[in-house]
Amino acid sequence: MHLAYPAVLSALLFCTGLYGVLARRNAILVLMSVELMLNAVNLNLVAFDVWLSRTAEETLHSGQALTLFTIAIAAAEIGIGLAIVLAVHRNRGTADIDKLRDTSERHDPDGTDHDARTAEQSDEAQKAEATA
Amino acid sequence: MTLAATAAHLATGPATGAAAGPHGFLSPTGVEIAFLLVGLVTFGAALVTVTTRQLVHAALWLVVTLGGLAVEYLLLTAEFIAWVQVLIYVGSVVVLLLFGLMLTRAPIGRSPDADSGNRWAALTVAVAAAAALVWVVVDAFRTTWIDLDGPAAGSTEATGASLFQNWVLPFEALSVLLLAALVGAIVLSRKAKADTATPAGQDTGRDTEGAR
Structure with a gap:
């Protein structure tokens, strides 16, 4: 098989994921697009590992080992990411990343107000946890 | 004469290019x-x-x-x-x-609001990146051939042998990372409702953490 086929497919998948990350508005759809990008990298790693294990006679199988590590790290990432998205949804009532503008340069009054309020809440939560 | 020669050269050019591999x-x-x-x-x-x-x-x-x-x-x-x-x-x-x-x-x-307003900018960036990447990749690996005959390069035996001979330390570090991610996910999803949770709820949360 030509190495160009998996390489081109992984490049196209990566750019599809890039478009999704940039254009999507829901945080969970952004996470899906990140998964697409990680999978494109995995396909690249596997293809180059299969090629090198034949032509260069290397027996380290670094591509496949790194693919397994990437899959495990992606699983951890999706767990943490979903926990963060759920926490944000619980606090703000939305998972829309266009509305989470508390750290943006433009200052709108209700945004800073909301930010201060949530900071206060998290302080209280920390105090409650410390006393418990 | 020269035109025919260039035509013949053009006709044989891709063939010799492909015959390089x-x-x-x-x-x-x-x-x-x-x-x-x-x-x-x-x-x-x-x-x-x-x-x-x-x-x-x-x-x-x-x-x-x-x-x-x-x-x-x-x-x-x-x-x-x-x-x-x-x-x-x-x-x-x-x-x-x-x-x-x-x-x-x-x-x-x-x-209706699944896509944000910067969809066209994102499309431009993605298409430009795809064009550049595909061009570079095709140009670099046009003649590279993967030999798929013989024993499988990624069979469970080969992967397991290389993983547990050469990659043991990263493998163990990865298990620690998974544990950290697990505890982190539990803490993240527990802390958000800490102000409304009863002490009993906190205790059960702590018990499950201890059990893991």
Whole structure:
């Protein structure tokens, strides 16, 4: 098989994921697009590992080992990411990343107000946890 | 005379270029045809995943994409990676994503605001990146040939031997990372409701943490 086929497919998948990350508005759809990008990298790693294990006679199988590590790290990432998205949804009532503008340069009054309020809440939560 | 010579040179040029490697693109093998067809399905499903306006459908098209990638791994003789892909991605990651969609009360039907306003900028960036990457990759690996005959390069035996001979330390570090991610996810989803939770709820949370 030509190495160009998996390489081109992984490049196209990566750019599809890039478009999704940039254009999507829901945080969970952004996470899906990140998964697409990680999978494109995995396909690249596997293809180059299969090629090198034949032509260069290397027996380290670094591509496949790194693919397994990437899959495990992606699983951890999706767990943490979903926990963060759920926490944000619980606090703000939305998972829309266009509305989470508390750290943006433009200052709108209700945004800073909301930010201060949530900071206060998290302080209280920390105090409650410390006393418990 | 010279025109005919250049024409003949042009006619033989691609042929000699393809003959530089022993295999041409115009006579694909069966594996290549299968790879191409599955690749088209995978890429189409990925495009639908990032463009559909129905959030749950995006997750289901993601299943098609990840399954197609597992088939591609099988065609590249990396069978262990293929089954790991099916187990972890299709089995757990997509289920987690669906849970996330339902817990954030995603609308079931079409949601008109699934795409943000900078869609055209994103499209420009993605198309430019795709053009550059495909050009570079094709230019670099036009004549490179993967030899798929012989014993499989990614059988479970080969992968396991290399993983536990050469990659033991990263493997163990990865298990610590997974544990940290697990504890982190528990803490993140527990802290948000700490102000309303009863002490009993906190105790049970701590008990499950201790049990793990």
